[in-house]
Amino acid sequence: MLFNSTDYLIFFPVVFLVYYMIPKKVRYIWLLAASYCFYMRWNPWYILLLIGCTMTTYIAARLIERDHKVQEDGSVHCSRAVLIVCVLVLLSVLGYFKYYDFFLAYFNKFLAVFHIGPVNRRFSVLLPVGISFYILQALGYVFDVYRGEVYAEKNFLKYALFVSFFPQLVAGPIERSRNLLTQLAKPAKITWHDFGKGLLLILYGLFCKMVIADRIAIIVNRVYDDYTSYPGLYIAYAAVLFSFQIYCDFYGYSTIARGSSLMLGIKLTDNFNAPYYSRSVKEFWRRWHISLSSWFRDYLYIPLGGNRKGELRKEGNLLFVFGVSGLWHGASISFVVWGFLNGLYQVISDVFMRWKSRFKQILNERCSWVSANEPHQSTTFSRQLLRTIMTFILITITWIFFAANQMKTALKIIKQLFSVFNWEIFFDGSLYTLGVGREYTHVLFCGIVILMIVDYLKYKGKDVAELVLRQGEWFKILCFVTLIAVCMLLGCYGEIYDTQQFIYFQF
Numbered sequence: 001m002l003f004n005s006t007d008y009l010i011f012f013p014v015v016f017l018v019y020y021m022i023p024k025k026v027r028y029i030w031l032l033a034a035s036y037c038f039y040m041r042w043n044p045w046y047i048l049l050l051i052g053c054t055m056t057t058y059i060a061a062r063l064i065e066r067d068h069k070v071q072e073d074g075s076v077h078c079s080r081a082v083l084i085v086c087v088l089v090l091l092s093v094l095g096y097f098k099y100y101d102f103f104l105a106y107f108n109k110f111l112a113v114f115h116i117g118p119v120n121r122r123f124s125v126l127l128p129v130g131i132s133f134y135i136l137q138a139l140g141y142v143f144d145v146y147r148g149e150v151y152a153e154k155n156f157l158k159y160a161l162f163v164s165f166f167p168q169l170v171a172g173p174i175e176r177s178r179n180l181l182t183q184l185a186k187p188a189k190i191t192w193h194d195f196g197k198g199l200l201l202i203l204y205g206l207f208c209k210m211v212i213a214d215r216i217a218i219i220v221n222r223v224y225d226d227y228t229s230y231p232g233l234y235i236a237y238a239a240v241l242f243s244f245q246i247y248c249d250f251y252g253y254s255t256i257a258r259g260s261s262l263m264l265g266i267k268l269t270d271n272f273n274a275p276y277y278s279r280s281v282k283e284f285w286r287r288w289h290i291s292l293s294s295w296f297r298d299y300l301y302i303p304l305g306g307n308r309k310g311e312l313r314k315e316g317n318l319l320f321v322f323g324v325s326g327l328w329h330g331a332s333i334s335f336v337v338w339g340f341l342n343g344l345y346q347v348i349s350d351v352f353m354r355w356k357s358r359f360k361q362i363l364n365e366r367c368s369w370v371s372a373n374e375p376h377q378s379t380t381f382s383r384q385l386l387r388t389i390m391t392f393i394l395i396t397i398t399w400i401f402f403a404a405n406q407m408k409t410a411l412k413i414i415k416q417l418f419s420v421f422n423w424e425i426f427f428d429g430s431l432y433t434l435g436v437g438r439e440y441t442h443v444l445f446c447g448i449v450i451l452m453i454v455d456y457l458k459y460k461g462k463d464v465a466e467l468v469l470r471q472g473e474w475f476k477i478l479c480f481v482t483l484i485a486v487c488m489l490l491g492c493y494g495e496i497y498d499t500q501q502f503i504y505f506q507f
Contacts, residue, residue, distance in 0.1 A: 001041040003256045004209055004491075011038065012260060015166075019264060020190070028161050028184055031264070035166035039130070046128040049097075053090060054163045057138040058156055060086035061145040065152035083146050090135050097127055102331035130170030132328060136295055138163050141177040143299050150177045158184055165266075167257040171250070173271040173291035180266070187265040193469060194262050196476070200465050201259030203483035204454075209252030210491030212447040216245035218435040218492075224403060227413050230434075232420035235413060237431060242403050243396045244448055247276065250289070274459035276395075276452075279387040281345040284395060292328075296321050315350065319343040329402070334410050338401040345394055443490055 001007050015034045019027055040047050060082050067079040095103075108118035141162070144150045153159040162181045168174075188194075223230045223238035230238070254271040261268045269291050278284035285293050301321045307314040319340060326339020404410035425431055432438045454464050468479050 001038055003253060003260075004206060004214075007041065016263060024187075027187065028158055031166075031184075032157055032161040032164065035161065035164040035169060038166040039164065039169060042129045043126065049093065049128050049131065050134065050164055051160075053093070053135060053138055054156075054160045056086060056089055057142050057163070058153070058159050061142050061152040062154075064142070064146050079146060083142060086142055087139060090139060094131060094135050097131060099327075099331045133172050133174055134163055134169060136292075136328075137174045140174065140295060140299060141181070144177055150181070153177075153181060153185075165261075167260040167264075168268055171253050171257075172289075173254060173257070173269045174295050175269060175291065179269065183266045188267075190263070190265045194265070196469055197465050198259040198261075198263035200468060200480065200483075201255050201262065203259075203480065203487065204465075205252040205255030205257075205259060206487045206491070207252075207447070207483055208248040208255065208451065210487055212444065212451060213245050213248035213252060214492035215436055215440060215444045215447075216241045216248070220245055220403065222435045224413065227416050231416040232418075232422040233425055234422070234430075234434075235417040237425075239396050239400055239403075239417075242399050243276070243392070244451070246399065246402070247272075248451065274455040276392055277388060277455060277459040278391050279384060280349060280391055281342060281394060282349065284391060285342065285346075292325070296325055300324065311350075311354070315347045318346055322346075330405065332405055333407040334401045334404050337407065337410070338398050341398045341401070342395075440490075 001011060011034075015031075019030055022030055036047055036050075039050060063082045064079040067082070104119060111118060141150070145152050153162070159181070161184050162175075162177065165175075165180065165184070220238045220242045223234050224242075227235060251272045254268075258268045258270065271290050273287040273290065275284050275287040278287055301317055304317045304320070305313055306317065309317075320343075322339040322343030323336055324339070325342075326336040329335045329339070400413055401407070401410045404413055429438070432441055436444065457464050457467075468476060
């Protein structure tokens, strides 16, 4: 069930109304039933996987907590074995559904070297939507229980709701148990302010998705699907637009999820914080897909040693974690390269900063006057703007590998990018022939300008939704009506457009 579909337009109001009509003590049961119905709209049989994941981690966490209590009496330690078995079971399930074909293809290439026939899969298996997200969320909970950071939930239905809570089930944010599980146990009392903010977030998320992301998708698909016919700056244009497409698509989903959840009295993690205003790739990853970045930091990077084992080990850990992050996104070498490049950028930046620091130290020792104005230069507007633009360009290059899905395709697209310098396309109207006419291209860029204004305010620490809700009644009504009208009149839906699935649903 897509957030930008008629089904959800009917589903969520029903869930909302019933939720506040029934007694508080059984509301979590209603949300669990609604979440399972939401998930079963894709494939009813895959609900068994979700329940299996829930039962496995529920039992593992209870066993681990019980073992921790027994350990105080000097008994045998077995919680680590339970944790390892739980992790292996869930990663095996994820590996079978998501990576079986990927590894089978490389295994068959290996067999071909020895002139051995290929191993064929007897039947195809669809990737269960959201499996990567809810498995990571459930594993994070087990890790937290193992570390003694949270208690093991005794009520199976409440824990099942934590794993399957429908607003964030299929594409995050990947919530921590200490945030979501505690809220599900005792949801906050809904206020008119929360209701208004939740509705505003839903409308703004739909604006990002339907007005910006889905319209950009038409252009990007046209260029990337036929990149030989659109070389040079056509590809550069599509690459820049894809940066905004994937952001508005994923940010739009997360914003709708936050709004829907807030209207039920539950606050989800804000998954994005104006990432394209970042001044370095490292800062970008502190602002992009925050819940995933923090998950890999806490449960993979730090256990591997983080930055505590020296610079070389730190850089190796960084590259490994970003490579795993790329593989998590998809079963393709292009995703691994995408992740590796993001890690490599940070390694190069760290090495450069170390050299720069040593060079400055030498200059300070020999020529104290050289660095007198350096602190002021580093904070100038021109330098900050240049760093922001360079970061955006570096991230945009990596998105080419992400969008292509195949390594060969990505390399061919990059080759076509440098094949010709056709600057005239920006002035002769050629860009209006990519599936989106002149008027709607102007609508698209107006939408991007609005997005960047809102993000700039967010970058400066301001909550735009709160700013709107602090205004007078007529202004608030105008904002709600305008967003509804823009989504209805300028959104991509209906007979002309196919309803676009959210990009991160495939992960």
